[in-house]
Amino acid sequence: MNLIVAADSKWGIGKDNGLLASLPTDMKYFRDHTVGKVVVMGRKTLESLPGKKGLPKRTNIVLSANPDFEAPGCKIVHSEYELFDELSAYDPDDIFLIGGASLYNRFYKYCSTLYITRMEGDLGADAFIVNIDEDEDYVLVSESEPITENGVTFRFLVYSRKSEGLSRARTLNF
Numbered sequence: 001m002n003l004i005v006a007a008d009s010k011w012g013i014g015k016d017n018g019l020l021a022s023l024p025t026d027m028k029y030f031r032d033h034t035v036g037k038v039v040v041m042g043r044k045t046l047e048s049l050p051g052k053k054g055l056p057k058r059t060n061i062v063l064s065a066n067p068d069f070e071a072p073g074c075k076i077v078h079s080e081y082e083l084f085d086e087l088s089a090y091d092p093d094d095i096f097l098i099g100g101a102s103l104y105n106r107f108y109k110y111c112s113t114l115y116i117t118r119m120e121g122d123l124g125a126d127a128f129i130v131n132i133d134e135d136e137d138y139v140l141v142s143e144s145e146p147i148t149e150n151g152v153t154f155r156f157l158v159y160s161r162k163s164e165g166l167s168r169a170r171t172l173n174f
């Protein structure tokens with residue numbers, strides 16, 4: 001499983017159930033990595049998307065404890081067990097965890113590659129992920145040149161889990 005997120009200098013990722021910045025090049029980066037793949041998200045992230053519906057051209061899996069929750073174009077799972085049971089049908093390399101904070105923080109350890117768009121500055125978030133630089137299991141393997149859009153400077157960082165085998169085993173045998 002992979003993770004993709006945009007985080008500011010304080011590892012803030014959202015505010016008022018929305019994103020911190022509008023970055024067209026980052027949206028393209030997100031599309032390029034996830035189209036044709038499986039995306040996993042929490043119910044609040046789904047409800048932050050346009051039309052509150054699943055992303056087109058992707059298999060959308062949404063976690064909600066509410067047994068009555070439904071959303072167009074989405075497979076709803078109701079527990080971590082149900083989520084991993086559903087994910088076992090797919091190649092782990094094709095699965096992308098796309099948020100939000102609760103899912104990133106709970107499941108990033110199961111991810112072998114982290115695609116992190118790192119935005120400079122404190123953008124006033126109310127939702128945060130853990131500081132990946134402080135997790136010794138992950139190593140930074142690439143970093144793009146900086147890009148500035150809409151007043152925000154950002155870089156595409158890729159982190160790799162040191163023990164991919166363990167990560168895969170955990171994903172498959174959860």
Ligand SMILES: NC(=O)c1ccc[n+]([C@@H]2O[C@H](COP(=O)([O-])OP(=O)(O)OC[C@H]3O[C@@H](n4cnc5c(N)ncnc54)[C@H](OP(=O)(O)O)[C@@H]3O)[C@@H](O)[C@H]2O)c1
Pocket residue numbers: 004005006007012013014015016017018019020041042043044045046048063064065066069078079080098099100101102103104127
């Ligand atoms: N910067 C980025 O790249 C990025 C990407 C995505 C999201 N975000 C931001 O992240 C923020 C939202 O994060 P969030 O943590 O508030 O919400 P979230 O993770 O998107 O969704 C939380 C919901 O997921 C369900 N859930 C979580 N864990 C569960 C479990 N173990 N079992 C069953 N259901 C579970 C629950 O839904 P029910 O209440 O229905 O049970 C819970 O309320 C927003 O600001 C959003 O814009 C940022």
